[in-house]
Amino acid sequence: MPPYTADTADNVLEHVTSLYDSVRTVRPLVLHLTNIVVVNDQANITLALGGSPIMSLAAEEQELLSPMVSALLLNIGTIHRAQRETMLIAAKQAGRHGKPIILDPVGVALGGYRAEVVQDILDNSIPAVITGNAAEIGYLARLDASAKGVDSIADLKDPVRVVRDLAKQTGSVIVLHGEIDYVSDGETVVQLSNGHVDLSKVTGTGCSTGSAIATFVGVALDGIDLNPRGLEKSAADERNIRRRIFAGSVAGVLATSLAGELAVEASANHGTASFKAAWIGSIGRLTGEIIKSRAKVVIRYDQ
Numbered sequence: 001m002p003p004y005t006a007d008t009a010d011n012v013l014e015h016v017t018s019l020y021d022s023v024r025t026v027r028p029l030v031l032h033l034t035n036i037v038v039v040n041d042q043a044n045i046t047l048a049l050g051g052s053p054i055m056s057l058a059a060e061e062q063e064l065l066s067p068m069v070s071a072l073l074l075n076i077g078t079i080h081r082a083q084r085e086t087m088l089i090a091a092k093q094a095g096r097h098g099k100p101i102i103l104d105p106v107g108v109a110l111g112g113y114r115a116e117v118v119q120d121i122l123d124n125s126i127p128a129v130i131t132g133n134a135a136e137i138g139y140l141a142r143l144d145a146s147a148k149g150v151d152s153i154a155d156l157k158d159p160v161r162v163v164r165d166l167a168k169q170t171g172s173v174i175v176l177h178g179e180i181d182y183v184s185d186g187e188t189v190v191q192l193s194n195g196h197v198d199l200s201k202v203t204g205t206g207c208s209t210g211s212a213i214a215t216f217v218g219v220a221l222d223g224i225d226l227n228p229r230g231l232e233k234s235a236a237d238e239r240n241i242r243r244r245i246f247a248g249s250v251a252g253v254l255a256t257s258l259a260g261e262l263a264v265e266a267s268a269n270h271g272t273a274s275f276k277a278a279w280i281g282s283i284g285r286l287t288g289e290i291i292k293s294r295a296k297v298v299i300r301y302d303q
């Protein structure tokens with residue numbers, strides 16, 4: 001990746017396009033522990049981007065898989081007791097082998113069991129990225145505030161502040177997706193205004209964004225151990241790693257939203273099934289050049 005120089009939209013886009021240019025060479029292996037609704041789309045999207053998906057259900061194979069993979073996606077969409085245990089084993093293995101975790105806390109705003117599982121994962125790991133919709137990110141922001149005894153709750157009327165504060169508090173890059181997407185590493189907040197309303201009419205576009213983020217974070221961290229044993233990471237190393245995770249996250253969000261725009265043009269209003277097929281096909285045709293010419297990226301400096 002080019003060296004990081006400044007918080008400008010052009011600089012972010014330069015990093016993102018370099019990830020698109022190298023994904024097919026790196027071919028990151030993305031380990032998915034995910035839900036039963038979207039799993040097939042997630043495999044196809046990872047492949048279409050140039051990555052390699054592996055889906056796993058067995059606790060017994062996490063130790064074998066972890067050293068091989070570029071990134072681990074934990075998506076709790078249809079979580080159950082056995083998968084919760086497998087996720088914790090996988091998260092601990094990822095920590096041991098210095099692999100990035102991408103956490104998608106699907107439905108956590110329901111509270112109850114899902115919230116318990118997310119808390120469990122956060123007690124045992126620091127995800128590189130937490131990605132969710134407004135309800136999910138809003139719920140996590142509120143949890144965090146109440147855990148610290150803060151009276152006021154996070155207000156999604158101010159998404160810029162919510163993502164930046166949650167990123168600072170968790171140590172994770174936060175992705176808030178929806179009509180407008182926001183990504184923050186705790187310092188920079190980027191606003192992404194691509195996409196199309198039809199993306200919200202098929203299930204799993206948010207979950208698949210998690211796969212795209214995991215794919216590009218895997219490329220961005222290629223050859224980097226997040227937890228090198230016996231070595232202190234300098235502040236510059238930490239910053240470099242966070243920048244890479246941030247760029248991977250922006251690249252993943254743009255994959256979903258830009259392919260959505262291309263799919264509307266390609267599927268000519270033949271309904272949601274053909275839109276979804278066109279969307280997966282369009283993801284496979286994205287290039288650094290398309291990203292550069294179509295991405296609507298704004299850096300937000302709001303307080």
Ligand SMILES: Nc1ncnc2c1ncn2[C@@H]1O[C@H](COP(=O)(O)OP(=O)(O)OP(=O)(O)O)[C@@H](O)[C@H]1O
Binds near residue numbers: 206207
């Ligand atoms: N109204 C919209 N306009 C533009 N883009 C949108 C719109 N709605 C969703 N998107 C795009 O689709 C992606 C998925 O967002 P969405 O909020 O629909 O996910 P979700 O509801 O969490 O999905 P899932 O079905 O996986 O749970 C977003 O990253 C965004 O880019």
Ligand SMILES: Cc1ncsc1CCO
Binds near residue numbers: 038
């Ligand atoms: C519909 C649904 N239910 C659990 S996961 C999922 C996919 C979208 O998040």
